[in-house]
Amino acid sequence: MGGSAPGASGAVRLAPEEAPGGNAIVFDGVTYAIGGRTILEDVSFGVAAGCIKVIMGPSGIGKSTILRLILGLIRPQRGRVLVLGKDVARISGEERSDLRQRIGMVFQNGALFDSLTVGENVGYSLLDHGHLRLDEVERRARYYLELVGLDADRLLDALPDELSVGMQRRVAIARALASNQPAIMLYDEPTTGLDPASVETITDIIVRLRQEMKVTGIVVTHEIPHALKVGNRFLFLYDRRVAFEGSSEDLAESTIPELAEFLLPFKISVANAFHSFSAEGNGQ
Numbered sequence: 001m002g003g004s005a006p007g008a009s010g011a012v013r014l015a016p017e018e019a020p021g022g023n024a025i026v027f028d029g030v031t032y033a034i035g036g037r038t039i040l041e042d043v044s045f046g047v048a049a050g051c052i053k054v055i056m057g058p059s060g061i062g063k064s065t066i067l068r069l070i071l072g073l074i075r076p077q078r079g080r081v082l083v084l085g086k087d088v089a090r091i092s093g094e095e096r097s098d099l100r101q102r103i104g105m106v107f108q109n110g111a112l113f114d115s116l117t118v119g120e121n122v123g124y125s126l127l128d129h130g131h132l133r134l135d136e137v138e139r140r141a142r143y144y145l146e147l148v149g150l151d152a153d154r155l156l157d158a159l160p161d162e163l164s165v166g167m168q169r170r171v172a173i174a175r176a177l178a179s180n181q182p183a184i185m186l187y188d189e190p191t192t193g194l195d196p197a198s199v200e201t202i203t204d205i206i207v208r209l210r211q212e213m214k215v216t217g218i219v220v221t222h223e224i225p226h227a228l229k230v231g232n233r234f235l236f237l238y239d240r241r242v243a244f245e246g247s248s249e250d251l252a253e254s255t256i257p258e259l260a261e262f263l264l265p266f267k268i269s270v271a272n273a274f275h276s277f278s279a280e281g282n283g284q
């Protein structure tokens with residue numbers, strides 16, 4: 001499925017096993033240790049297909065580690081990580097690389113290749129596939145730049161340095177999308193370091209990808225107002241474990257002390273989100 005051209009609507013088709021109702025990602029009793037230190041212990045959760053799970057937690061707690069496990073870059077010592085029904089640690093290298101084709105990753109600092117143009121950054125992995133003509137690569141780069149609200153005519157030949165940080169982050173999302181029309185997008189702190197207007201733009205893009213293209217997502221973030229706008233479900237990691245998992249209502253009502261402390265600076269946002277979510281009946 002990787003590498004097929006965007007359809008007229010740009011929609012990504014989900015295979016039947018990924019239809020809403022099933023879990024696109026499952027952590028089943030996952031324990032991961034490195035350098036003699038246990039980072040995650042008996043971590044279990046699912047991400048329903050077509051939904052976005054927000055992962056929160058203090059710095060260094062293991063949020064990016066969860067994303068690395070999903071990509072199969074590291075393996076758990078115990079438990080299973082299932083992605084689109086496949087046990088990432090137990091599939092062949094070829095199957096793992098096929099699976100990675102279906103996952104788009106936006107890295108923690110939005111890392112772009114600074115010596116490549118915006119067009120080359122977005123088209124890079126398509127060129128890597130080796131079977132697409134250059135004009136087709138450029139057509140797709142343009143398509144995905146426009147999808148994230150950037151003016152492809154103006155930016156295709158620009159270098160990343162010439163762009164604002166918010167625009168660079170949008171290019172990073174376009175690049176993750178262009179590579180393979182992913183069924184899953186992983187965003188590692190996509191709004192960190194951005195001005196409020198850019199935070200809004202990135203938030204809108206993530207929500208739109210979920211609503212219009214049914215892309216399943218994990219968003220790692222410290223920024224609670226952003227989290228509340230993009231997430232369907234919320235998970236709080238603390239002391240190696242899942243200390244909380246639930247909806248925005250559950251979040252507002254939680255009495256877990258570590259979570260309450262984490263949310264304290266954002267108490268008003270959480271209360272407001274609870275009311276607006278209740279009004280929309282969006283508590284899935």
Ligand SMILES: Nc1ncnc2c1ncn2[C@@H]1O[C@H](COP(=O)(O)OP(=O)(O)OP(=O)(O)O)[C@@H](O)[C@H]1O
Nearest residue numbers: 034035039057058059060061062063064065066108
């Ligand atoms: N290769 C490694 N060797 C040793 N320790 C590591 C390695 N990779 C990660 N760690 C440790 O694992 C822990 C979890 O790291 P991770 O990057 O998942 O944290 P995080 O929750 O994403 O933090 P942040 O919010 O700062 O990005 C950290 O304490 C980190 O030091």
Ligand SMILES: [Mg+2]
Nearest residue numbers: 063064108188
């Ligand atoms: Mg991290």
